[in-house]
Amino acid sequence: MENMNVYAVKLLPKGEFIAPGHRACQGCAEVLAVRLVGKALGRNTVVASATGCMEIISSPLPTTSWRVPWIHVAFENAAAVASGMEAGLKVLMRKGRIPKKKINVLAMGGDGGTADIGLQALSGALERGHNFLYVCYDNEAYMNTGIQRSSSTPFGAATTTSPAGKVKPGQVTWKKNMPEIAVAHNIPYVATACPSYPFDLMKKVKKAADADGPAYVHIFSVCPTGWRLPGDLSVRAGRLAVESCIFPLYEVENGKYKLTYEVPKIRPVEDYLKIQGRFRHLTPDLIEKIQKRVTDNYNKLLAKIRFSEEMS
Amino acid sequence: MPKREGMEVSIAASEAIRLANVDAIAAYPITPQTHIVEHLSEFVANGELDAEFIPVESEHSAMSVCMGTSAAGARTFTCTSSQGLALMSEIVFIAPPMQLPIVMILANRSLSGPLSIWNDHTDVMMVRDCGWIQAFGENGQEIFDLTLAAFRIAEDRRVLLPFMVNMDGFILSHVIEPIEMMDQETVDKFLPVYKPKYRMDPDNPVTMGAFAMPDLYTETKKAQDEKLKASLPVIEEVWKEFGDLTGRYYHPIETYKAEGAKTLFVTMGSFGETASTAVDMLREKGEDVGLCQIRLWRPFPYEAFWKAVEGVDTLIIVDRATSYGGPGGPVASEIRSALYTLDPKPRVVDFIAGLAGRDVAPVNYEDMYTRAKARIASGDIAGYEIYGVKE
Ligand SMILES: Cc1ncc(C[n+]2csc(CCOP(=O)(O)OP(=O)(O)O)c2C)c(N)n1
Ligand code: SF4
Ligand SMILES: [Mg+2]
Numbered sequence: 001m002e003n004m005n006v007y008a009v010k011l012l013p014k015g016e017f018i019a020p021g022h023r024a025c026q027g028c029a030e031v032l033a034v035r036l037v038g039k040a041l042g043r044n045t046v047v048a049s050a051t052g053c054m055e056i057i058s059s060p061l062p063t064t065s066w067r068v069p070w071i072h073v074a075f076e077n078a079a080a081v082a083s084g085m086e087a088g089l090k091v092l093m094r095k096g097r098i099p100k101k102k103i104n105v106l107a108m109g110g111d112g113g114t115a116d117i118g119l120q121a122l123s124g125a126l127e128r129g130h131n132f133l134y135v136c137y138d139n140e141a142y143m144n145t146g147i148q149r150s151s152s153t154p155f156g157a158a159t160t161t162s163p164a165g166k167v168k169p170g171q172v173t174w175k176k177n178m179p180e181i182a183v184a185h186n187i188p189y190v191a192t193a194c195p196s197y198p199f200d201l202m203k204k205v206k207k208a209a210d211a212d213g214p215a216y217v218h219i220f221s222v223c224p225t226g227w228r229l230p231g232d233l234s235v236r237a238g239r240l241a242v243e244s245c246i247f248p249l250y251e252v253e254n255g256k257y258k259l260t261y262e263v264p265k266i267r268p269v270e271d272y273l274k275i276q277g278r279f280r281h282l283t284p285d286l287i288e289k290i291q292k293r294v295t296d297n298y299n300k301l302l303a304k305i306r307f308s309e310e311m312s
Numbered sequence: 313m314p315k316r317e318g319m320e321v322s323i324a325a326s327e328a329i330r331l332a333n334v335d336a337i338a339a340y341p342i343t344p345q346t347h348i349v350e351h352l353s354e355f356v357a358n359g360e361l362d363a364e365f366i367p368v369e370s371e372h373s374a375m376s377v378c379m380g381t382s383a384a385g386a387r388t389f390t391c392t393s394s395q396g397l398a399l400m401s402e403i404v405f406i407a408p409p410m411q412l413p414i415v416m417i418l419a420n421r422s423l424s425g426p427l428s429i430w431n432d433h434t435d436v437m438m439v440r441d442c443g444w445i446q447a448f449g450e451n452g453q454e455i456f457d458l459t460l461a462a463f464r465i466a467e468d469r470r471v472l473l474p475f476m477v478n479m480d481g482f483i484l485s486h487v488i489e490p491i492e493m494m495d496q497e498t499v500d501k502f503l504p505v506y507k508p509k510y511r512m513d514p515d516n517p518v519t520m521g522a523f524a525m526p527d528l529y530t531e532t533k534k535a536q537d538e539k540l541k542a543s544l545p546v547i548e549e550v551w552k553e554f555g556d557l558t559g560r561y562y563h564p565i566e567t568y569k570a571e572g573a574k575t576l577f578v579t580m581g582s583f584g585e586t587a588s589t590a591v592d593m594l595r596e597k598g599e600d601v602g603l604c605q606i607r608l609w610r611p612f613p614y615e616a617f618w619k620a621v622e623g624v625d626t627l628i629i630v631d632r633a634t635s636y637g638g639p640g641g642p643v644a645s646e647i648r649s650a651l652y653t654l655d656p657k658p659r660v661v662d663f664i665a666g667l668a669g670r671d672v673a674p675v676n677y678e679d680m681y682t683r684a685k686a687r688i689a690s691g692d693i694a695g696y697e698i699y700g701v702k703e
Contacts, residue, residue: 046384046512048380056523059523060523062528068514069513069517069519070517070519071380073379073521074376074402074406077373080372080380083366083377083380084338084366084377084378084379084381085380085381086380087338087377087384087386088380088383088388088512090364091335091364092384095335095362097385120370121369121373121376124369124370
């Protein structure tokens with residue numbers, strides 16, 4: 001990541017494609033991510049949104065927060081709808097019925113709409129090679145319906161369908177590696193991002209939009225409501241996730257892995273876990289178990305990055 | 313006068329799609345619809361049709377992609393059957409409130425289980441209340457004609473609703489029939505290039521698919537209902553124009569030898585052809601029988617239907633789907649309710665026949681006629697009889 005902190009305010013594009021006044025909770029980092037994605041893409045963009053928090057907070061009839069063309073059809077099909085828009089715009093430009101210009105086609109969904117119920121539609125759209133960008137806003141549960149677990153919920157997190165009880169420590173499965181599933185489709189661009197690192201995020205979204213073919217960006221989106229943490233800590237929680245290597249920031253360009261933010265000093269996962277109510281019940285041995293898994297996963301990623309470097 | 317050519321009805325349907333110059337097709341193969349998708353992909357592969365053919369991974373995505381292409385402003389077509397319709401049904405209901413004029417051919421097939429690939433109307437009845445315009449063709453020519461006219465109706469600014477053309481699987485989809493084609497020039501005049509009212513255009517942003525709270529949901533549904541009902545005169549107008557152009561006229565309700573008849577069979581789709589043969593046979597035997605075919609199922613053409621049954625004593629409804637544990641087959645239930653306010657009104661005898669491809673021959677209609685008389689004589693006409701069950 002470039003060191004641009006000093007110039008940050010000046011460098012952010014002014015345009016907003018989601019208007020203020022939406023209904024997201026205080027401190028919602030998911031809507032912050034949406035805002036940054038919008039800034040990166042600009043106004044020549046059309047959006048297909050999945051059902052979920054970002055849809056519900058932005059589109060109660062008869063109002064809308066969207067300043068770009070936006071369509072919501074259902075929970076599991078944002079990728080399919082977006083692929084239809086891409087094909088539709090393409091054929092109409094080819095037949096000379098609408099002016100030829102670059103229009104970014106964005107599909108967006110939560111972790112549930114992406115890694116669970118929408119995985120098939122997403123896989124189909126990625127495989128067919130549509131020129132579109134899919135953004136997953138991962139807040140690690142079904143928040144819109146009341147904090148139920150998803151396959152993206154991390155081990156040990158308490159949700160309303162993976163509660164921490166006398167015999168179970170919350171979620172008992174490990175988080176699905178969605179970016180890796182996207183990589184397996186051999187698409188030109190895959191990246192992870194987090195709104196706590198806004199420039200890194202916007203740069204990746206731009207790259208994704210400019211990629212020749214499908215692109216996938218997985219955005220770690222802190223949800224203070226579902227994670228049981230004060231809203232003013234959500235940007236910090238995102239940083240802690242990255243600094244503890246729970247959520248490394250990297251990109252995979254044409255199969256080549258690259259770390260985009262090298263953590264100066266890796267923190268223990270406990271720093272991240274302890275500020276969130278959803279992990280409150282974790283015992284030291286469970287934290288140790290998580291630490292080991294995080295370290296292993298990070299090492300695996302580093303190995304892929306080294307391999308990519310050796311190959312080029 | 314263009315000449316008639318013998319061809320499989322699925323090919324004729326594909327020809328209609330080609331002549332309609334559709335911009336986008338998204339579909340997933342399922343028997344008995346497959347021949348249509350195959351022909352369409354061939355057209356696209358050979359450059360005979362300049363369209364995007366999107367080979368989706370499921371019917372759910374087929375319908376979802378169609379929502380996207382149509383929202384982008386492209387003339388859009390899909391086709392499916394049975395399980396495919398069941399899988400896409402979630403999205404089928406979302407197209408009408410979003411005013412997307414997608415055209416679908418439904419090659420009607422039974423639903424599992426048990427698994428069966430053969431024809432009946434269980435699939436379409438499952439989505440009866442989805443808000444699409446729903447019409448039935450009786451033969452290949454009708455499928456060709458109704459499909460072409462469907463785009464004109466769906467895309468009419470006064471309508472803007474999706475249109476479902478029902479084509480009986482195998483009985484129509486896989487048979488070879490003489491079809492009178494239309495030339496491109498005539499079609500282009502009848503069906504100009506689609507100019508969408510709303511589309512996904514960054515220069516004029518619109519929001520499609522907002523959600524409604526209880527304070528507005530009812531209003532959106534009332535508006536949707538009014539819109540579907542208001543499509544009826546446009547449908548009639550376009551069918552009339554199509555008739556003037558081709559000499560082939562279509563009406564929401566079609567009758568055969570119904571003038572002065574005391575008993576009418578009521579059918580939908582390809583049943584009509586056999587039923588009319590049966591009517592001829594019964595007429596020869598001196599019976600006072602005619603046929604009433606419901607071509608337009610949604611919006612239901614009440615006025616035309618009431619007119620068709622004026623002075624009739626008995627309606628023998630031949631349903632092609634079951635409403636388990638209900639008051640009758642889906643068609644009979646609707647007809648009974650449509651008749652309720654009439655005085656005097658014909659009595660209704662309901663048979664459920666032809667499930668999953670079970671043949672219903674003219675003799676079976678004669679038999680149903682006899683059984684209906686017996687049921688009337690015994691005063692037992694409530695409910696329904698599943699016809700032709702083997703003992
Ligand atoms: C077919 C279907 N099943 C279930 C739902 C209910 N539902 C709506 S949103 C949602 C969860 C959304 O979770 P996610 O995709 O992670 O988005 P978030 O709200 O967390 O941003 C669920 C279960 C639905 N709308 N449609
Ligand atoms: S529940 Fe979470 S993701 Fe949803 S709006 Fe609130 S903070 Fe944002
Ligand atoms: Mg979520």
